Amino acid sequence: MLECRSCGATCESGADEPWRCPECGHALDFAERPLPDGEKPDVDPLAGLWAFDAFLPVGREVTLGEGWTPVAESAAWDAQFKLDYVFPSGSYKDRGAALTLSRAAELGVERVVEDSSGNAGAAIAQYAARAGVDADIYVPADAKQSKLDAIEAAGATPVRVEGSRQDVTDACVREAVGGEAWYASHAWNPAFYAGTETFAYELAAQRDWDVPNAVVLPLGHGTLFLGAYRGFEKLRDAGWTDEVPRLLGVQAEGVAPVVEELHGPAAAARNDVADGIQIREPARFDQLLGAIENSGGDAIACGEAATERALAALHERGFYVEPTSAVAVAGLETYRENGTLDGSEDVVVALTGSGLKAD
Ligand SMILES: [Zn+2]
Structure with missing residues (x-):
């Protein structure tokens, strides 16, 4: 239901x-809204994100062994990084894709459609291949070739659409509404967000059920942001953790609807380095605002120069992430400079996409 x-x-x-x-x-x-009853179990890391199936409304039908991504201490930023680019398709989107295609398999779906300019398209294509389900991935006409390569290699069909990002979504939705395909959307499909909840479960388990004071995440459609929030809330409601961390989002300057809603409009040049989070109309805008309010969080926007500096600094320290991921680290610095975070707070930053398919 x-x-x-x-x-x-x-x-x-x-x-x-x-x-x-x-x-x-x-x-x-x-x-x-499944919640486990009883005490915390010993979690089996070999089960990946499916170790937390007591919280999940979808069973394991389609998997590539995803999840349980590393948590690395970073002395340079006095924070922990969760390396959510260590996934079969190279981004955290596999959390959502594993659950979404598992649900498609449960429902007997034979063909899925998705619209994406990048990582989500690759993730859905690869999990559709694993599931043996046909997939058409609607992409902007100028989508990066490296991401199209991953889609095509998995046997999915990229459908190039001229026009705006919204035109791409509209073309995809027309196909889904026609009853010809199931809309495996990272922005809209509830199974995707059930998958991204597992970020919170893993992180809590990896820290011996001690959640950090704050988590800093990139914020476009908010698929990881909202899923993480829901996961932390369910952990608390199950009595496995004491509180929900403050969720601090980082958007791209020039395309920052959540920041504008919270802090008013700001004139800024568009941050095209962080192209993966340039979302003007997040599908779950009201729910994102609720997650920020309920967790005592916030959202800020980062510009190109700060993103490029953070990206270079990450690469120099061995974190080979894509440019969009670097906004989270640039944002961490800004949150400390503006006093949102003081020096004593225990902070985790999500690093979300691999640099290996960034060009
Ligand atoms: Zn309604």
């Missing part, structure tokens, strides 16, 4: 389920 948390409408799950609320257009979520 799916529900709309905006208007309360519900609809049955199935291969022909709507991709958004038929009443109000809001994104849908699972009506069920």
Whole structure:
């Protein structure tokens, strides 16, 4: 069963389920919210992110052994980094793709569509290949060749669409609404966010169930941001941890709708280095704002120069991430400079995408 948390409408799950609320257009979520009862188990790292299946509304049908990404101390930034670029397709999007394609398999879906300019398309294509499901990935006409290579190599079909990023989404949705395919959207599909919840479960387990004071994450559609928030909330509700960390988002200057909502509009040049988070209309805008408010978090925007500096500094220290990932580290520096974080706080930064397919 799916529900709309905006208007309360519900609809049955199935291969022909709507991709958004038929009443109000809001994104849908699972009506069920699994929580384990009882004490924390000994977690098996070899099970990857599926070690936390007691929290997940989707069973393991499709997997490439993903999850349990490393946590590395970084003396240079006095923080811990969770290396969420260490995944089969090279980004944290595999958390969502594993759950989304597992759900597609549960529902008997034979063809999926997704729209993405990068990592999500590669992740969905690779997990669709693993599932034996056909996938069409709608991409902007100027999408990076390295990401198209990954999509094509997995046997999926890239569909190039001229125009804006919204035009790409609209073309994809027309295909999904026609009943021809299931919309395996990283921005809209609730299974994707169930997958990104596992960031929180892993991090807590890796820290012996002691969550940090704050987590800094890149913020575009907010797929990791919102999933992490939900995961931390469920850990607390299960009694496995004491609190929810402050969630601190970092957007790209010039395309920063969450920052503008919180702090007002700001004139700034577009940060095209962080192209992976240039999302003007996040699919779950209200839920992102709620996660920030409920966790005592915030959002800021970073410019190109700061992003490039952080990227070079990361590379020099062995963290080979893609440019978009560097905004989180640039943002950490800004959060300390502006006093949002004081020097004593225990902070984890998510590094989200590999540099190996960045060009
Ligand atoms: Zn609704």
